Amino acid sequence: xxxxxxxxxxxxxxxxxxxxxxxxxxxxxxAMGRPTIGHLDPSFVGMMDELKVLLQYAFQTKNExxxxxxxxxxxxxxxxxxxxxxxxxxxxxxxxxxFGGRMKENVERAGGTPIMVxxxxxxxxxxxxxxETLSANTDAKIIAFVHxxxxxxAQSDAKTLCEIAHKHDCLTIVDAVTSVGGTPxxxxxxxxxxxxxxTQKCLSCTPGLSPVSFSERAIEKIKARKTKVQSWFLxxxxxxxxxxxxxxxxxHHTAPINPLYALHEALxxxxxxxxxxxxxxxxxxxxxxxxxLEAMGLSFIVAEExxxxxxxxxxxxxxxxxxxxxxRLLQEYNLxxxxxxxxxxxxxxxxxxxxxxxxxxxVMYCLGALDAVLTD
Ligand SMILES: Cc1ncc(COP(=O)(O)O)c(C=O)c1O
Numbered sequence: 297x298x299x300x301x302x303x304x305x306x307x308x309x310x311x312x313x314x315x316x317x318x319x320x321x322x323x324x325x326x327a328m329g330r331p332t333i334g335h336l337d338p339s340f341v342g343m344m345d346e347l348k349v350l351l352q353y354a355f356q357t358k359n360e361x362x363x364x365x366x367x368x369x370x371x372x373x374x375x376x377x378x379x380x381x382x383x384x385x386x387x388x389x390x391x392x393x394x395f396g397g398r399m400k401e402n403v404e405r406a407g408g409t410p411i412m413v414x415x416x417x418x419x420x421x422x423x424x425x426x427x428e429t430l431s432a433n434t435d436a437k438i439i440a441f442v443h444x445x446x447x448x449x450a451q452s453d454a455k456t457l458c459e460i461a462h463k464h465d466c467l468t469i470v471d472a473v474t475s476v477g478g479t480p481x482x483x484x485x486x487x488x489x490x491x492x493x494x495t496q497k498c499l500s501c502t503p504g505l506s507p508v509s510f511s512e513r514a515i516e517k518i519k520a521r522k523t524k525v526q527s528w529f530l531x532x533x534x535x536x537x538x539x540x541x542x543x544x545x546x547x548h549h550t551a552p553i554n555p556l557y558a559l560h561e562a563l564x565x566x567x568x569x570x571x572x573x574x575x576x577x578x579x580x581x582x583x584x585x586x587x588x589l590e591a592m593g594l595s596f597i598v599a600e601e602x603x604x605x606x607x608x609x610x611x612x613x614x615x616x617x618x619x620x621x622x623x624r625l626l627q628e629y630n631l632x633x634x635x636x637x638x639x640x641x642x643x644x645x646x647x648x649x650x651x652x653x654x655x656x657x658x659v660m661y662c663l664g665a666l667d668a669v670l671t672d
Contacts (some may be wrong), residue, residue: 372506
């Protein structure tokens with residue numbers, strides 16, 4: 297490509313019904329376009345304080361340390377592991393899809409020893425297996441699991457898994473990238489110690505930020521570390537100099553000012569709707585999509601009781617070229633749905649109904665377009 301040919305990028309207008317990013321609410325795009333101000337400007341600092349309160353609402357927690365990490369969901373994941381895992385720590389990682397595998401990788405890179413609890417992709421994490429593994433590893437310090445596995449569309453019982461962890465005096469690290477705003481996530485009620493999410497799924501915000509929250513127990517472990525957190529950027533002791541309560545805000549890194557306006561607006565929208573109403577909306581739209589898909593003879597790969605309403609993993613019918621269907625949906629209908637990941641590549645489509653994109657218009661549009669392409 298010659299540089300002379302390049303000018304302003306104007307993206308096509310798509311309907312995003314894949315595994316994320318999801319459609320961004322127009323109010324959020326407007327918020328993002330507001331004038332940039334300094335990251336230590338008193339007005340900006342006031343907005344940061346509001347953001348923390350709004351995030352506490354989204355996570356259903358009173359945790360003081362509830363902030364957005366200035367990078368995508370993977371950085372929120374890494375923030376939890378690099379701060380909580382010390383070299384030599386034994387960490388039980390439950391894996392039932394792609395993202396549990398990344399947790400294992402994070403434990404290893406932080407110098408910990410992962411002990412894996414494996415479940416089939418498409419199934420929820422089995423609490424009995426966790427119980428057995430904890431009984432056989434009484435020196436484990438942390439358990440980690442993905443609440444909403446975006447790669448499979450399965451949701452695990454976070455409340456029960458946290459109860460088991462606490463009986464064994466373990467801290468919990470929970471991936472809620474796809475669940476926050478779409479299905480109940482109750483950090484305080486369930487006793488979650490460290491949790492991270494993403495902005496680009498059920499919060500309908502632009503990608504690139506990762507809300508996190510840490511309990512007092514987790515903070516105690518971080519403060520009692522014998523070794524420095526090996527990541528300077530994600531070391532919460534340093535980040536809190538900028539985000540912490542009652543501190544004189546000190547420069548750590550230049551905050552992503554406009555994306556933070558966007559997150560603020562996304563959370564105001566969530567608050568205005570009411571979080572329970574948002575959960576119900578996701579469930580209702582999922583039921584409508586399910587009715588239509590089943591009427592077309594399509595089936596889900598996850599058992600009904602573990603299905604994520606915001607991420608519908610549908611088995612590809614025999615004889616169908618799944619990639620060609622997705623390409624036609626994109627080219628002819630401007631509609632994005634997701635492909636399978638890992639062992640489910642080529643076996644499923646992942647249809648997202650996340651945040652702003654979880655509405656009846658999208659349900660009907662997707663069903664109509666998919667029906668037309670499949671019939672063809
Ligand atoms: C469950 C889960 N965890 C972690 C991530 C990583 O988030 P990001 O792509 O924003 O880094 C994703 C992204 O899809 C996810 O679905």
